[in-house]
Amino acid sequence: MSKFNLAKLVNPTFDSVLFSEKSHLILKGGRGSTKSSVISIKLVNDFLNDKLSNVVVLRKVGKYLRTSVYEQIKWAIYEMKVANQFTFGSSPLKITHKKTGTAFYFYGVDDPMKLKSQKIAKGYVTHVWFEELTEFAGREDIDVVEDTFIRQELPGNKQVKVYFSYNPPRNPYEWINEWVEEKILDPAYFIHHSTYLDDKLGFLSKQMKAKIERYKENDIDYYNWMYLGEVVGLGTNVYNINTFKRLDGLPTDDKIYGISFALDTGHQQSATACGAYAITVKGKVILLDTFYYSPVGKSVKKAPSELTVMIHEFIEAVIDKYKVPVLRRTIDSAEGALRNQYYHDYSIRWNPVAKKKNQTMIDMVVSLLASGRFYYLDNENNKIFVHEHKIYRYDEDTLNTPEPKVIKEDDHCCDFMKYFCLDNSKILGLS
Ligand SMILES: Nc1ncnc2c1ncn2[C@@H]1O[C@H](COP(=O)(O)OP(=O)(O)OP(=O)(O)O)[C@@H](O)[C@H]1O
Ligand SMILES: [Mg+2]
Numbered sequence: 001m002s003k004f005n006l007a008k009l010v011n012p013t014f015d016s017v018l019f020s021e022k023s024h025l026i027l028k029g030g031r032g033s034t035k036s037s038v039i040s041i042k043l044v045n046d047f048l049n050d051k052l053s054n055v056v057v058l059r060k061v062g063k064y065l066r067t068s069v070y071e072q073i074k075w076a077i078y079e080m081k082v083a084n085q086f087t088f089g090s091s092p093l094k095i096t097h098k099k100t101g102t103a104f105y106f107y108g109v110d111d112p113m114k115l116k117s118q119k120i121a122k123g124y125v126t127h128v129w130f131e132e133l134t135e136f137a138g139r140e141d142i143d144v145v146e147d148t149f150i151r152q153e154l155p156g157n158k159q160v161k162v163y164f165s166y167n168p169p170r171n172p173y174e175w176i177n178e179w180v181e182e183k184i185l186d187p188a189y190f191i192h193h194s195t196y197l198d199d200k201l202g203f204l205s206k207q208m209k210a211k212i213e214r215y216k217e218n219d220i221d222y223y224n225w226m227y228l229g230e231v232v233g234l235g236t237n238v239y240n241i242n243t244f245k246r247l248d249g250l251p252t253d254d255k256i257y258g259i260s261f262a263l264d265t266g267h268q269q270s271a272t273a274c275g276a277y278a279i280t281v282k283g284k285v286i287l288l289d290t291f292y293y294s295p296v297g298k299s300v301k302k303a304p305s306e307l308t309v310m311i312h313e314f315i316e317a318v319i320d321k322y323k324v325p326v327l328r329r330t331i332d333s334a335e336g337a338l339r340n341q342y343y344h345d346y347s348i349r350w351n352p353v354a355k356k357k358n359q360t361m362i363d364m365v366v367s368l369l370a371s372g373r374f375y376y377l378d379n380e381n382n383k384i385f386v387h388e389h390k391i392y393r394y395d396e397d398t399l400n401t402p403e404p405k406v407i408k409e410d411d412h413c414c415d416f417m418k419y420f421c422l423d424n425s426k427i428l429g430l431s
Pocket of ligand 2: 035036037165
């Protein structure tokens with residue numbers, strides 16, 4: 001089979017990966033360090049050198065396979081100019097070598113039973129790749145796969161090669177950070193760390209590098225985590241308040257194209273709060289106004305039918321002032337009463353957003369903040385928003401655990417901010 005010049009396709013920092021004799025290779029690091037590309041190229045290369053070789057590529061969630069790892073392997077095959085040797089199947093997801101019948105198989109680990117029943121048509125599994133390992137639930141997930149594909153005898157004393165790739169989470173106590181610490185001492189494992197600074201061959205676009213520089217200026221902690229791949233820890237404060245930029249008025253060199261509203265509802269003791277967010281042509285997000293009603297200490301508390309009127313008036317006033325379309329109205333999906341009442345009153349449906357893990361939602365907010373695009377108008381109503389974000393913090397007693405908990409007091413603006421980011425993630429380009 002043909003030989004490729006891997007040196008042209010792979011940054012020099014990965015030479016040690018290409019030539020490692022170890023059976024388990026962990027490639028961790030910051031975003032855009034070309035880890036996934038390197039693994040895909042190496043896998044295609046090794047696959048072509050063994051007529052009976054099969055490769056299994058895994059992600060936690062099956063539905064993401066098609067648009068990520070499947071495309072990544074396909075990309076490597078085209079990059080190495082061997083596409084004519086393969087057929088690209090989509091149901092099931094499989095990239096098959098025409099001549100040998102061996103293949104790249106793609107599985108989601110979210111369905112372990114399905115995983116166990118998989119049959120390899122021809123030959124044996126020589127390589128396994130766990131992509132985005134942070135998504136996996138824990139070592140149990142790795143064990144299930146090892147039981148299925150790895151503990152088998154290969155001819156000629158060959159051993160199955162296992163690749164892992166991921167971006168380290170911030171929290172040192174998350175399973176994967178503890179797992180990799182242990183593996184340092186394991187002779188079967190090779191651990192490699194890379195960042196975008198290792199891209200000596202210049203694959204990353206200028207645009208990408210400029211974007212990274214902006215993060216570096218705005219929030220060094222975030223940069224160290226996201227782009228240097230460091231386990232920076234969480235700190236007590238959830239947000240870096242310096243990333244909330246104050247505005248006296250709307251920018252003159254930009255234009256609002258729409259407004260999104262996000263609502264967190266409360267009942268007996270907790271407040272109902274709604275944020276009005278402008279999204280601009282240049283991609284800025286500006287908190288224009290905040291609605292806040294707290295029932296605490298009030299002898300007669302507002303009924304849902306009164307709250308909907310108050311919220312509606314708030315929204316109408318904002319729209320009337322800025323005269324741009326409403327992009328989204330977002331509400332916590334667990335909230336039925338107010339949503340139904342609002343529909344009853346105004347025939348308008350709020351979009352219920354399915355909450356994610358709290359830390360996942362926080363990370364999404366952080367990624368907007370760290371991009372340096374978030375602003376608030378410095379007015380009376382927005383003060384509560386800034387205040388709540390300033391005091392929002394983790395419970396010290398849970399900080400050194402895999403899942404630190406936030407202190408759930410005066411966090412209503414923090415909650416609607418999360419719903420806003422979740423529901424507008426596409427418009428805002430957040431992942
Ligand atoms: N050999 C190559 N030729 C052309 N482009 C490349 C090559 N290797 C990497 N790239 C480009 O570099 C960018 C980053 O690569 P890649 O996605 O592999 O990085 P990563 O480290 O896996 O990133 P993340 O941490 O976000 O998963 C991609 O846009 C990819 O297309
Ligand atoms: Mg990657």
